[in-house]
Amino acid sequence: MPIKLNLLPAEYVVSGALGRILKTTRSLGVIFLAAFLIFVFGLGAFFVVSTLQLRNAAGSEADLKSQIATEEQSEQKIVLLKDRLKKIKTTLALPSSTKNLENLDPFISSIGGGATLSELAVDSGKADVSINFKNNSDLSAFLGNIDTIKTFKSVIMTTFGFNPASGYLVSLRFL
Amino acid sequence: MFKKIPENVRLILTSVGPLIVTLALFVIVGQFGFTKISELRNQITKSQKDQAVLSQKLDLLKTLGATATSAVTPASNAFPEANPSLSVLTQIKNLGIQNGVVVTNIKGGAEAKDTSGLSRVDISFEALGERSKIIALAKAISQVAPITLLDKVKISESAGAARATISVKAFWAAFPTKLPALTEAITDLTADEKKTLSVVTGLTQPQFIDIPPSQDSSRPDPFTQ
Numbered sequence: 546m547p548i549k550l551n552l553l554p555a556e557y558v559v560s561g562a563l564g565r566i567l568k569t570t571r572s573l574g575v576i577f578l579a580a581f582l583i584f585v586f587g588l589g590a591f592f593v594v595s596t597l598q599l600r601n602a603a604g605s606e607a608d609l610k611s612q613i614a615t616e617e618q619s620e621q622k623i624v625l626l627k628d629r630l631k632k633i634k635t636t637l638a639l640p641s642s643t644k645n646l647e648n649l650d651p652f653i654s655s656i657g658g659g660a661t662l663s664e665l666a667v668d669s670g671k672a673d674v675s676i677n678f679k680n681n682s683d684l685s686a687f688l689g690n691i692d693t694i695k696t697f698k699s700v701i702m703t704t705f706g707f708n709p710a711s712g713y714l715v716s717l718r719f720l
Numbered sequence: 721m722f723k724k725i726p727e728n729v730r731l732i733l734t735s736v737g738p739l740i741v742t743l744a745l746f747v748i749v750g751q752f753g754f755t756k757i758s759e760l761r762n763q764i765t766k767s768q769k770d771q772a773v774l775s776q777k778l779d780l781l782k783t784l785g786a787t788a789t790s791a792v793t794p795a796s797n798a799f800p801e802a803n804p805s806l807s808v809l810t811q812i813k814n815l816g817i818q819n820g821v822v823v824t825n826i827k828g829g830a831e832a833k834d835t836s837g838l839s840r841v842d843i844s845f846e847a848l849g850e851r852s853k854i855i856a857l858a859k860a861i862s863q864v865a866p867i868t869l870l871d872k873v874k875i876s877e878s879a880g881a882a883r884a885t886i887s888v889k890a891f892w893a894a895f896p897t898k899l900p901a902l903t904e905a906i907t908d909l910t911a912d913e914k915k916t917l918s919v920v921t922g923l924t925q926p927q928f929i930d931i932p933p934s935q936d937s938s939r940p941d942p943f944t945q
Contacts, residue, residue, distance in 0.1 A: 567735040574739035581742050581749075588753040595760040602767035609774035610902055616778065619785030620899055622792045623906060628896045629795035630913045633867060633920060635836050636799065636891050641869040643862045650855055662851060662882070665875040 640669035648696035649674070649719060655690055659683040663714065672697075672719040675704070679712040687715070694719075773905045780906055787909070791917055797865045798920045801895045803831060804866035805841050807926045808890045811864040812845060814924075819857045821849035834891065842871070844887040851875060851882040858886055865923040866890055 613620070646667050656662060656676060660683050663675040678684040691700055697719040704716035725733075800807070805828045816823035826845040834840040847854045858873050871887040900906065909917065 563732075567732060570735045570739055574735070574742060577739060577742040577746070581746055584746065585749060585753075588749070588757070592753070592757055592760070595757060595764060599760055599764050599767065602764055602771060606767055606771050606774065609771060609778060613774060613778055613781065613902060616781040616785065617899070619781045619788060620906070622788035623781070623784055624896055624899060626788045626792045626795050626917075627909075627913065629792075629799045630909075630916045630920070632838060632891070632893050633795065633799050634912065634916045636838065636867050636869070637916070637919070639834070639836060639869060639889075641862065641871070642873055643859060643870045646855065646858055646870065646873060650859070653855070654852065662875065662877040665873070667873045668871070 642667045642669050645669065645672045645719070648672075652690065652694060655687075657683050657686060660687065670720075673703070673716065674719070675714065675716040677711055677714050681713070684713045684715065691717075770903045773903055777906055780908060784906075784908060791921065794865065794920050794923070794925060795917070796895075797925050798867050798923055800866055800892045802892055803839070803841055804890045804892055805843060807866050808841075808843055808864075808868050808888070811866075811868070811924070811926060812843075812861070812888075815857050815860050815864065816847065819849070819853045819860070821847045821853050821857050823847055823857075834889075838891045838893050841890050841892075842887060843868075843890060844885065847884040847886060849882065850880075851877055854882050854884045858884070861886075861888055863922075863924055865920070865925050866892070867923070 660678045666673045699720045701718040706714040829842040869889045875884040
């Protein structure tokens, strides 16, 4: 029958449970070391790949920048064009008398031969018209035309006068 | 010193020590490595974004460049960088000739700052002729470059002849002095800008004449003859 001998000194002997823990710990240490080496290798490889990617990206960026630099004149023109268009749009949005004059033009043109335009004053907000009619029929025809005006919100008769020598004087304000 | 450590403890230390050291290295190397890689990835992402912007910008510069080249002169004429009084006066005179209206007594004011923030000059003139032609002239003012707004029109008529006092406003602003940053995107013309551009290209452009410098004529020397 084999005899079990333990020749280790007494201080080298560890209890069974602790021995198993230490053995597991040693094994874990080896596994973690291997994992660490793989981790470091992977990290290093990823670092190298990223560095190469960055170098390529920086190269492409520099190339694009140099191409854009050769198109600087086009860029200047585009910037100038956009700046001018913005300012033109601002200007065109400012109040102007043109619209009032255009709206009033057909009405003024319809004044008959028996009437004279005493005064016409147009600005961006209103138009004042003074017309002299020699007889009643011209005046009636003119006033009959007023209801055809759709381009102004309101028409106010500011003056209505009669002089036997010159006839009727009618002043209208178009708003 | 270590000889005093009991063998049991030494056994525990030699078993646990490598594990602790490896874990510590994991933490230190991991933290350092991840920081560095994160920086690199951020730089790559930024570079890729810049590349996309630059690429789009380059394409746009190539496609929009031709439009800009043809449109920039009419746009600059329509909205000049300096006081456009002389161009406006010329255009008004031309309109007077075209419409058979006599344009006189032209007056230009001093530079003023408009409420829109743009520089403005007020110009007034008198027009003599038939009423319909004067009105045609006044309406045509908005169709010329530099952009001129009709401010006020006052027409009085007697014996078939009309006399008008017309006030207009012309504008200008300095050209931009800076280009956007190289990596800043530029945008294509918007629908609004295209609409404004079509208005601008439809304006009657001012006529500029280049006067060539006079040739160096050799003058005869009367004293050597």
